[in-house]
Amino acid sequence: ATANGRPFVHQFSIGMHAKMVQLRQNMEFGSRLGKMRASAKAAWQTIKNPPAMTVTLTIGEAEITARTTGVGVTNNLFGEGHLPFADNPAGGVLGIYVTVARQRAELVKFFFNVARGKWRDNEHVEIHQTERAVLKIRSAARKYRAVLDGELIKLEDEITIEIHPGALNVLVPRHAMRAKAA
Structure with missing residues (x-):
């Protein structure tokens, strides 16, 4: 998929995830366990003071x-x-x-459900699917950031996100191809 022409393999996100990544980047950690602790601390700081923004999402004819x-x-x-x-x-x-959770208890429940893979169990998450969407940031009070496959990037006011099925080419070792053919 792409966000304004910039490819991503896994995820593009704004709001809580971007804030957590930004907070974690400001922390020091020297190991995988340290990174996990820093991530938990950043998640808690985000829950205590979540970002809030107004967005317009266009999916097909729906806005x-x-x-x-x-x-x-x-x-x-x-x-x-x-x-x-x-x-x-x-x-x-x-x-x-899209999450509309705002209260601390709602956000804790949201994070817990995400960790368990229970998206559809959370009444504060709307789930949509499409091949193309346009996301417009309506909150001009401050500049927000986005996360693209774990990398913190500047967020533009309007983002066109499109999926490109079959566009990812994967290289595999020759011996793996022979084993698959056998």
């Missing part, structure tokens, strides 16, 4: 305006019952997840 704490767009829909990843990487659709 949705919402006050949200986060929007995630995934390359194919996330599967249920496990950590967030697509069960069908060749699905050919964008998964769009």
Whole structure:
């Protein structure tokens, strides 16, 4: 998929995820366990003071305006019952997840459900799917950031997100191809 022409393999997100990544980048950690602790600390800081923004999301002919704490767009829909990843990487659709959770208890429940892969169990998450979406940031009070496959990037006021089925070429070792043919 692409966000304003910039490719991503897994996810593009704004709001809570971007704030967590930004907070974690300002922390020091020297190991994988340290990074996990820093991520938990950043998540708690985000829950205590979540970002809120007004966005307009255009999916086909529908236009949705919402006050949200986060929007995630995934390359194919996330599967249920496990950590967030697509069960069908060749699905050919964008998964769009909009959270309207604002209260601390709602946000804790949201994070807990995300960790368990229970998106559809959370009444504060709207799930959409499409091949193309336009996301417009309506909150001009401050500049927000986005996360593209884990990398913090500047967020433009309007983002066109499109999926490109079959566009990812994967190199495999020759011996793996022979084993598959056998």
